[in-house]
Amino acid sequence: GKAPRRVVVASFSSHVHRVQQVLDAAAAHGRRVAFLGRSMVRNMTIAEDLGYLKVPDGVLIDYKKARDLPDDQIVYMSTGSQGEPMAVLSRMANLDHAIEPGPGDTVILASSLIPGNENAVYRVIDGLTKLGANVVHKGNAKVHVSGHAAAGELLYCYNILKPRNVLPVHGEYRHLMANARLAQDTGIPEERTLLAENGTVIDLRDGVAEAVGQLDLGFVYVDGSTVGEITDADLKDRRILGEEGFISVIVVVDATTGKVISGPEVHARGFAEDDSVFEDVKPKIAAALAEAAQSGVRDSHALSQVVRRTIGRWVNQSLRRRPMIVPLVIEA
Known part of the structure; x- marks a missing residue:
C-alpha cells in the first residue's frame, strides 16, 4: 500500500546497496531523500564520490529544507536500526529529534536484529508505534535478507579464489570453525586454515600463514575522561x-x-x-x-x-x- 505521509528508512550507514534501493524507489515515486545521522551523511558522501552510490538527479535534499516539503514527498534515510540510544531512530521514538513521527508516518527497519540488541530494538519499535507510526520490520514484512554469506556462497567463493591460506573472521568461535571446515571441504589443507581469536599474532612468510603468539587482550574501560584507569x-x-x-x-x-x-x-x-x-x-x-x-x-x-x-x-x-x-x- 501507499504510505500516506513521511517515510523513514533505518539501516546501517555502511549499507550502500540498501541506500541505493531507497534512492531509486524514492525517485520512482516522486519523493526526495534526506540523510539523517552523521555517519549516514559521511558514508554516503564518500560512496557517491567513489562512484558506488548513483544518486538520481534532484532526489537528495538537505534535511533542514526537507521539512518544508509536503509529507508525502519525503523519505528520511536514517541510522539507528539496532536501537542505539543516541542514534536518530531512538531519538525520534523518544521525541528527542527535530522530526517527530506521528500517525500516517511509515518507519521501515531495513536490518536484521543483531543478537543481544532485541530489547533495545523492540523498545524503539514500541515507542514509534505508540506515536502512531506504522512500523515495518523484518518480523512483519519482507524488508530484509541477511547480509552474511550462506555456506553455499562461501564454498563458491573459496572455489573461485583458491586461496593458499584461510583466516575466518567475524562471528563467534563456532562460526569461525564452520567457515574453516567449508574451506577444508574445497581442498585447503587443515594446517592452512587458521582459527584465530582477538589478540592472536599471525605471521605470513613465504606464502605460509601461521599463528605465532597470543597477546593478552582484556577490556579497556572508559570512565568520563579516563581511559583504562578503572579496574574490575x-x-x-x-x-x-x-x-x-x-x-x-x-x-x-x-x-x-x-x-x-x-x-x-x-x-x-x-x-x-x-x-x-x-x-x-x-x-x-x-x-x-x-x-x-x-x-x-x-x-x-x-x-x-x-x-x-x-x-x-x-x-x-x-x-x-x-x-x-x-x-x-x-x-x-
Missing part, C-alpha cells in the same frame, strides 16, 4: 553501591578508655527504609566497641572493623542487604 574492583564497588546501597557510621571514642563519647551516627543511602530503622543497631555497635575496648583494642582501624562487622551482620539479617559500609571511628 572499582566496577564491583559500583555494582554494590548500585544494587545494595551505602551506609556510613560515625563514632567518637575516648582515646584512653575506648568508651563511646558520641554517636554512633548512622546514615544510609539507597535504602527504602528511614534512617530510624538503625536505632535498634546503635546499642549493639556501642556494646561491641565497649567489649573491644575491654580487650585492650585501641587502634581506630581495628575498632572501625568491629563497627563494620556488627552493622553488616545486623543489616544482612534484618534487611537482607549487603551494602557498602564505611565506618569512621574518631579518637578524642
Whole structure:
C-alpha cells in the first residue's frame, strides 16, 4: 500500500546497496531523500564520490529544507536500526529529534536484529508505534535478507579464489570453525586454515600463514575522561553501591578508655527504609566497641572493623542487604 505521509528508512550507514534501493524507489515515486545521522551523511558522501552510490538527479535534499516539503514527498534515510540510544531512530521514538513521527508516518527497519540488541530494538519499535507510526520490520514484512554469506556462497567463493591460506573472521568461535571446515571441504589443507581469536599474532612468510603468539587482550574501560584507569574492583564497588546501597557510621571514642563519647551516627543511602530503622543497631555497635575496648583494642582501624562487622551482620539479617559500609571511628 501507499504510505500516506513521511517515510523513514533505518539501516546501517555502511549499507550502500540498501541506500541505493531507497534512492531509486524514492525517485520512482516522486519523493526526495534526506540523510539523517552523521555517519549516514559521511558514508554516503564518500560512496557517491567513489562512484558506488548513483544518486538520481534532484532526489537528495538537505534535511533542514526537507521539512518544508509536503509529507508525502519525503523519505528520511536514517541510522539507528539496532536501537542505539543516541542514534536518530531512538531519538525520534523518544521525541528527542527535530522530526517527530506521528500517525500516517511509515518507519521501515531495513536490518536484521543483531543478537543481544532485541530489547533495545523492540523498545524503539514500541515507542514509534505508540506515536502512531506504522512500523515495518523484518518480523512483519519482507524488508530484509541477511547480509552474511550462506555456506553455499562461501564454498563458491573459496572455489573461485583458491586461496593458499584461510583466516575466518567475524562471528563467534563456532562460526569461525564452520567457515574453516567449508574451506577444508574445497581442498585447503587443515594446517592452512587458521582459527584465530582477538589478540592472536599471525605471521605470513613465504606464502605460509601461521599463528605465532597470543597477546593478552582484556577490556579497556572508559570512565568520563579516563581511559583504562578503572579496574574490575572499582566496577564491583559500583555494582554494590548500585544494587545494595551505602551506609556510613560515625563514632567518637575516648582515646584512653575506648568508651563511646558520641554517636554512633548512622546514615544510609539507597535504602527504602528511614534512617530510624538503625536505632535498634546503635546499642549493639556501642556494646561491641565497649567489649573491644575491654580487650585492650585501641587502634581506630581495628575498632572501625568491629563497627563494620556488627552493622553488616545486623543489616544482612534484618534487611537482607549487603551494602557498602564505611565506618569512621574518631579518637578524642
